Amino acid sequence: MAELATLEDPKAREVNAKHGDDHGVNLGKLRALAKRLKTQQDLARELWRTDDTAARLLAILICRPKAFERDELDTMLREARTPKVQDWLVNYVVKNNTYAEELRVAWSADPDPVVASAGWALTVDRVARKPEGLDLGGLLDVVEAEMQDAPDRLQWAMNHCLAQIGIDHAEHRARAMDIGERLGVLKDYPTPPNCTSPYAPVWITEMVRRQHAT
Structure with a gap:
């Protein structure tokens, strides 16, 4: 979380706010951090629980999509308050999960x-x-x-x-x-x-x- 805080960019936050997103992290830098962390499902769950948008986007990038149960994904979608978190959750996680059709x-x-x-x-x-x-x-x-x-x-x-x-x-x-x-x-x-x-x-x-x- 401390490292995410260092990636905060006021200009990025201003642009994101216009699209209904409440974070100021450059997505290129976020992806670079995710690449370094590689897949870490337990860390992904912890990041999601912070309720912080940038942390949740990072969680989506480092999680194992098939590791989530149906009800867990349903809860996560309803917790995903911002458009970017919802879009990434659907496109990067749910689409690659066993329950995609059932949830659709x-x-x-x-x-x-x-x-x-x-x-x-x-x-x-x-x-x-x-x-x-x-x-x-x-x-x-x-x-x-x-x-x-x-x-x-x-x-x-x-x-x-x-x-x-x-x-x-x-x-x-x-x-x-x-x-x-x-x-x-x-x-x-x-x-x-x-x-x-x-x-x-x-x-x-x-x-x-x-x-x-x-």
């Missing part, structure tokens, strides 16, 4: 929109990597009915799912584009030059173009 189903239906957004993030991963057994049409039904009025983080995850279905599954592409156009979610999202807009019709069109270009 449970979280997607959770009344807490932050927990539900984690379920949808896991669904995006399945759409992209292992769509067999998923009801893609059913997912589009839910997106069509609920995305427009969903809270920000849940809306973002649903929109990503909509785009991913349109990008990867040609048979659903026209409907995904139509849903995106009618709902208009993230249509006016400020997008830097040379970056792809998260507005689903633009996102889908650009990614499909790149696939055909390679």
Whole structure:
């Protein structure tokens, strides 16, 4: 914890605060520290218990994803107060855990929109990597009915799912584009030059173009 404190950077904290994150550690330096520590599951659990965001991010980097039980991961997600901790927990730990599919189903239906957004993030991963057994049409039904009025983080995850279905599954592409156009979610999202807009019709069109270009 003392070493983490020395990595504190006021400018990094200011930038992170704009994204809802409450830490000031440069992530490159955090990753370098994790590389030095290597995998240490017991230390990872201790770091998580500190309730400190930087410590939790470090815990995620040095843990063994398969060492966590289902209920433990469920509790950790609900304790993960900031977007970065939640994103890393889902992407680096839960996706690589035996209970990923079970948690995906449970979280997607959770009344807490932050927990539900984690379920949808896991669904995006399945759409992209292992769509067999998923009801893609059913997912589009839910997106069509609920995305427009969903809270920000849940809306973002649903929109990503909509785009991913349109990008990867040609048979659903026209409907995904139509849903995106009618709902208009993230249509006016400020997008830097040379970056792809998260507005689903633009996102889908650009990614499909790149696939055909390679």
